[in-house]
Amino acid sequence: MKKYIIFCKRVLLLATPAIASSMLAISPSKAATFASSQGQFNFTQFSQSPTLTSSSIDIENLVIGIDKATATAFADPKAAFIVSPPTASNSSFSIALGEGRDYLALANSQATVLGNFAIDANTNFSFDFLGDLELKTSIDNPPAENARAFGDIFFALFDTNNNSLLDFFSITGNLTTEGNDDFIGVENSDNVSFINRGSNFNFGGKEEFITSSFAGSLQRYFPNQTNLTLIEVKRNQARVSVPEPSNNIAAILVAGVIGVALKRKKN
Template sequence: MKKYTKFATRFLALATPAIASSIFATLPSQAATFAYSESRFNINNFSSSPSDVEVLTDTLTEAISTGGQVTADANAEANFNIDANNSASNLSFSQAQGRGDGYAGSAKSLAGIIGYDFTVDKDKEFSFDFSGFFKLETSIFETSINDQFTESANAYGLFSYELYDSASNELLDSFNIYGNLSTLGDNDTFAFEASKNITFDLSQTTTDNFFGGTQEYASANFKGKYSRTFDKLTHLTLVESKKNQVSVYTVPEPSTVLGSLLSCTMLGATLIRKRKRASSAALFVNKDLRAV
């Protein structure tokens, strides 16, 4: 049982039960819809060690078909090593693709690390090196419909690093990347922001994005260092997390009662996901790690 459960409780609000759905059929080489979301983060050379660490991972995939073909995959890994080389790393990956008429697929993944009580003496520096990348991609191929209400590919990603004063729970510094792609649709966003105590290696840090049409993407590759000196004895808690989520669907022609019911179900689920994403954007601005 961890002493500082308030940090883990906030982090775990992002988690979802691990469920793996069956795959209905093997996909052809080119999918009609495709959605991809991935994020990785590596930390090395901590100037001091935490008194305790915690790692968290979770995945969820769903695949439903009434005639089309769909797959959904997710993976999450996290490590915090303070014995051998004083380092930490994690990754979160989600992907879904489908083809045909009448399917829905989604994948969610979450990974994170928590380092409790890094001790920093008065007038001493707390620092570490980091690197990572963030990528979202959505595509719709071989479509003659071009209608966001009958065919869609969506990708969402949130990366967040936050450093707290362990005693007061005050947020001291943060680094966040947020992105959302909606194809076909116009709900596309991408943000990259960091506090002043984070320095990036500009020769190895890039961001790029393309919105519009049937193929969209957003990406960031980064490398840098965190460094801050404290004017009193301070205990720090580091919370780093990432969530990656994707969905694809097509709605069949509602020529039967079953088709009509499936259409309503898929459209309703999509509207719910969009409302949840809108809420997550607001939470991102407020630096909150509650669930999307």
């Protein structure tokens, strides 16, 4: 019996653009199990420039294979916040592939942008935003094979003076093939409005997908001088395995996701 384990955490630029492009071109039908999760987000048309910005990215990959099984995990996040003209964007991509009788491949990626703003009294603060989320899973032989894709995008506007949440937007999606944990959900506060928002999905069977896109704006009036913090976080996870992970392995995977959320590498 031959067994290999590859674990890499917070390793940036894991593959060259050529390798990444070739992986993107892989069709789910060409792998015994396939999962991908990707998203992108952009802030534009800020009513004023931020006083401070930051961005961070993090990845975590785990590959385990036994005997002649083959598995691959790849993650690629990017993030940037530009002060002048004020724009912010990030993207996150995770993919996992596997073939054989005993393997596990997991890819986590996270991208974050943050900006602080000093708002004068009797001032409107506003910005536009747009983004998308796409999840795909595929298996050949249920129920032995398992593929999962998860992704979420979240932004929040805080009053920094009293650390209170003012406005927010979130979109979360999950696919588990085979399984009944498929969903797509969107939530937002009253000051977030949309000019476009839509989702397509296919739940059930050996191939599933979710595609969702959105575009909108936020506008809020401040009668008093206020300090604001705007943060946007994007997480994407892809996982494939044979057999389906045990409870112990599932606990490790959950811990890995928490680690990605808590330990971020700043640009």
